[in-house]
Amino acid sequence: MGSTLAQKIWEAHRVRRGGADDDLIYIDLHLIHEVNSPQAFAGLQARGLTVRRPDLTIATEDHNTPTIAVDRLIQDPAARRQTELLRENCARHGIPLFRLGDPRQGIVHVIGPELGLTRPGMTIVCCDSHTTTQGAFGSLALGIGTSQVEHVLATQTLVMRRMKDMSVTVTGELAEGVTAKDLVLALIAQIGTAGGQGHVVEYRGPAIRALSMESRMTLCNMTIEAGSRAGIVAPDDTTFAYMKDRPHMPQGAAWDGEVAYWRTLRSDDDATFDRETVIDGSRLTPYVSWGTNPGQSVPIEGSVPSPADFADPQERAAAEEALTYMDLKPGTPMRDISVDTVFLGSCTNSRIEDLRAAAEVLDGRRIADGVHMIIVPGSAEVRRQAVAEELDRVFTAAGADFRAAAGCSMCAALNEDRLRPGQRAASTSNRNFEGRQGKGSRTHLVSPAVAAATAVAGRLTAPSDL
Amino acid sequence: MKQFTVHTGTGVPLRRGNVDTDQIIPVRFLTHSSRTGHADALFADWRDDPSFVLNRPEHRGATILVAGTEFGTGSSREYAVWALQDYGFRCVIAPRFGDIFRENALMNGLLALVLPAAVVERLWDLVEDDPRVPITVDLERLRVRCAGVDEPFSLDEEIRARLLSGLDPVMETLGHHEEISDYERRRRPTLPTTTALLDGPLPA
Incomplete structure (x- = not known):
């Protein structure tokens, strides 16, 4: 019987066979940021341990950092302390750190691929659930907690519980205006927020092969919202083209050797999956969320559902709670929902392709009165590229607030970018949880193109509606 | 990590599904740099x-x-586990957990225990009828007992052993230092290092 891609990567990284349920797995790349790491370094120090492989570890400042200007001080003293601790810890242990203001700084899951560190067949961890993003390159990439960060710092390994395999095959071709964000929202709406639990989800099929690397990252990014451990896409020519000229990538014959190896990184034809799901990509339309988890999403031409629509009593109760929190009435067409804020950014949708999609909609248009649109690039490099393509002019002319610095911003709501109670946003981020974007905030998850069209119309809108 | 063998205490019925880690501890509290408080x-x-x-x-x-x-879905913040422990919880029972939360909990000695929804429902009723009713979580025998309920549960054998002994997983793995070094000698030499970026060219 053949192996899945995820199984192959697992086998290739097993340092030591564990018991019935786990193995000791070697970690090729460990990314850290300021928020979930100080306690791990403190634990290391308390035991008198050092970092085993600083050369396989990289740090960036992204969660707390202001995005208004690169030289602006973090206002919250506790948050500032976290950033100082990251700097101290990286200096002490020789870990490369890209500070705010460095041309390589950005959201941890944006810079890994951008810097050529994320490659097929690797094991990648980070103290952030959206590490799944990097599975787009055919690597096994997953989010871990702080105690596990400490374990990786000390040993460069992780005791990992075995995972099951799930395949999601997307057939057909996505229609014009339908993006990876819409696809993943539709998937979570279909399988639920626990639909992928304990599984690595491998995305397959013609619609996946047609996706750009940026889109595959969006898809793998939100795989965690289906409860999955990781998302993965087997590498192909699209992957190699994205990687080819990244810093320190092997060149010439060495590159050819790498590509030959990477081409072997695919699930065998006779590999079996524990679960299989098929989605007809050609039938999808833009999706938007109405509730307080990403599974509570519908096509934009749909309406807010009624709790009575849900047969499962837990889902019905969840829908009731969500409608109360979101202050929405069943039957309201999604297109009638007005917003006061539009956020374009986050590790889900802050890459150059996302900014281009928004610019295409905003070009020659103005944002509606009373709507504040903020656009936060995923990295300093994404910003540089956007300026080179003059997207900044389009954003400014439309009345959007294009930020000077990269970071998580209003997705994590850890810096000053947060909604006030009762404010309602269309957001390209990944979580519409209660209070996620600020206490009492209301979030509708959307794609970048829908975000831009919504900013113009002042209510949830697809570009084709304008 | 905190050792866990047999624990008896009273319960809190949280009749709500999909309690993500943003609800367990809102993000504005994540700026603290310690494990406690x-x-x-x-x-x-x-x-x-x-x-x-x-x-x-x-x-x-x-x-x-x-x-x-679906308790503890969402963000990987270990703060969620620390907040529950600081408040005094030794165990969380739910029909299903977010994977990362469960992993974090078990790393810290907070027993995240899966029981079928029907049993959770019974426990809710029992605790609501009598908030002082004792619940016993017995990790040695893998059973939960409360009034008329006597229910088995399962847990990965390695995790159970670690919880029962309270052994530090980092020190345990460091005991396999030689095997880790052997593996490192076998790694593909073309794999990237982060330190190479420091003296290399900036992205175009």
């Missing part, structure tokens, strides 16, 4: 409401949280 941040956005179950005097001193399905 998070008790007041636990469920902070719900604690303003006097009728919220954690605020009810009859549940004071409870050590077992009985929650709905």
Whole structure:
């Protein structure tokens, strides 16, 4: 019987066979940021341990950092302390750190691929659930907690519980205006927020092969919202083209050797999956969320559902709670929902392709009165590229607030970018949880193109509606 | 990590599903840099409401949280586990957990225990009828007992052994230092290093 891609990567990284349920797995790349790491370094120090492989570890400042200007001080003293601790810890242990203001700084899951560190067949961890993003390159990439960060710092390994395999095959071709964000929202709406639990989800099929690397990252990014451990896409020519000229990538014959190896990184034809799901990509339309988890999403031409629509009593109760929190009435067409804020950014949708999609909609248009649109690039490099393509002019002319610095911003709501109670946003981020974007905030998850069209119309809108 | 063998305490019924880690501890409390001192941040956005179950005097001193399905989904913040432990919880029972939360909990000696929804429902009823009813979580025999309930549960053998002994997983793995070094000698030499970026060219 053949192996899945995820199984192959697992086998290739097993340092030591564990018991019935786990193995000791070697970690090729460990990314850290300021928020979930100080306690791990403190634990290391308390035991008198050092970092085993600083050369396989990289740090960036992204969660707390202001995005208004690169030289602006973090206002919250506790948050500032976290950033100082990251700097101290990286200096002490020789870990490369890209500070705010460095041309390589950005959201941890944006810079890994951008810097050529994320490659097929690797094991990648980070103290952030959206590490799944990097599975787009055919690597096994997953989010871990702080105690596990400490374990990786000390040993460069992780005791990992075995995972099951799930395949999601997307057939057909996505229609014009339908993006990876819409696809993943539709998937979570279909399988639920626990639909992928304990599984690595491998995305397959013609619609996946047609996706750009940026889109595959969006898809793998939100795989965690289906409860999955990781998302993965087997590498192909699209992957190699994205990687080819990244810093320190092997060149010439060495590159050819790498590509030959990477081409072997695919699930065998006779590999079996524990679960299989098929989605007809050609039938999808833009999706938007109405509730307080990403599974509570519908096509934009749909309406807010009624709790009575849900047969499962837990889902019905969840829908009731969500409608109360979101202050929405069943039957309201999604297109009638007005917003006061539009956020374009986050590790889900802050890459150059996302900014281009928004610019295409905003070009020659103005944002509606009373709507504040903020656009936060995923990295300093994404910003540089956007300026080179003059997207900044389009954003400014439309009345959007294009930020000077990269970071998580209003997705994590850890810096000053947060909604006030009762404010309602269309957001390209990944979580519409209660209070996620600020206490009492209301979030509708959307794609970048829908975000831009919504900013113009002042209510949830697809570009084709304008 | 905190050792866990047999624990008896009272419960808090949290009749709600999909309690993600943003609800367990809102993001504004994540700027602290220590592992302790998070008790007041636990469920902070719900604690303003006097009728919220954690605020009810009859549940004071409870050590077992009985929650709905999909508990701890979302963000990987280990703060969620620390806040529950700081508040006094030794065990969380739910029909299903977010994977990363469960992993974090078990790394810290907070027993995240899966029981079928019907059993959780029974525990809710029992605790609501009598908030002082003792619940015993027996990791040695892998059973939960409460009034008429005597239910088996399962846990990965390695995790159970670690919880029973309270052994430090980092020190345990460091015991395999030689095998890790052997593996490192076998790694593909073309794999990237982060330090190479420091003296290399900046992206175009």
